[in-house]
Amino acid sequence: KAGVTQTPRYLIKTRGQQVTLSCSPISGHRSVSWYQQTPGQGLQFLFEYFSETQRNKGNFPGRFSGRQFSNSRSEMNVSTLELGDSALYLCASSLVVPPGLGNEQFFGPGTRLTVL
Amino acid sequence: GENVEQHPSTLSVQEGDSAVIKCTYSDSASNYFPWYKQELGKGPQLIIDIRSNVGEKKDQRIAVTLNKTAKHFSLHITETQPEDSAVYFCAASWLTNAGKSTFGDGTTLTVKP
Numbered sequence: 001k002a003g004v005t006q007t008p009r010y011l012i013k014t015r016g017q018q019v020t021l022s023c024s025p026i027s028g029h030r031s032v033s034w035y036q037q038t039p040g041q042g043l044q045f046l047f048e049y050f051s052e053t054q055r056n057k058g059n060f061p062g063r064f065s066g067r068q069f070s071n072s073r074s075e076m077n078v079s080t081l082e083l084g085d086s087a088l089y090l091c092a093s094s095l096v097v098p099p100g101l102g103n104e105q106f107f108g109p110g111t112r113l114t115v116l
Numbered sequence: 117g118e119n120v121e122q123h124p125s126t127l128s129v130q131e132g133d134s135a136v137i138k139c140t141y142s143d144s145a146s147n148y149f150p151w152y153k154q155e156l157g158k159g160p161q162l163i164i165d166i167r168s169n170v171g172e173k174k175d176q177r178i179a180v181t182l183n184k185t186a187k188h189f190s191l192h193i194t195e196t197q198p199e200d201s202a203v204y205f206c207a208a209s210w211l212t213n214a215g216k217s218t219f220g221d222g223t224t225l226t227v228k229p
């Protein structure tokens with residue numbers, strides 16, 4: 001079974017631009033979560049989508065948004081980029097089964113975003 | 117919200133020695149505690165997890181212990197090998213919603229041959 005894929009793997013943008021990152025979950029997985037990873041802040045939860053609906057949201061400004069499509073693929077968008085948005089953006093998918101049976105997250109390799 | 121603290125931030129051991137990484141969490145409602153290993157250029161990979169109704173879980177050279185009363189859990193790696201060198205993250209979440217996890221800051225483990 002193919003793992004979680006993220007495109008593009010690397011991206012360079014300038015301040016003020018916007019960017020869209022894509023994530024394809026493992027086949028059959030319906031939950032997709034996004035995390036921002038930086039050396040200073042570690043892994044920070046952005047949001048989670050399940051069945052095309054945002055189920056959870058972290059403490060990020062409204063410039064960060066996302067969506068999920070009917071095939072469970074997800075995109076996240078960052079508008080008006082700032083230098084501090086430079087980070088590794090990780091996507092994770094999980095199967096979502098009845099409680100108690102496990103909802104392990106499987107991570108993709110990430111998209112490295114550099115804002116100049 | 118949940119807060120997870122992880123110690124130490126760096127750990128260096130000789131090959132064959134044991135390594136222990138400790139985490140504490142703040143939200144008593146958390147009931148799912150995964151551990152991830154992240155190698156350079158890759159995303160985190162789940163290596164072991166434990167649920168709040170279990171005190172200890174072992175998988176070959178890796179074990180995790182959980183103390184619900186004290187709200188801390190630990191990762192134990194025995195007979196370390198150079199390929200164990202990586203960054204390890206602990207996390208806390210709910211079984212019903214593992215899609216929203218709070219992570220520790222990570223431990224960089226170096227195993228010297």
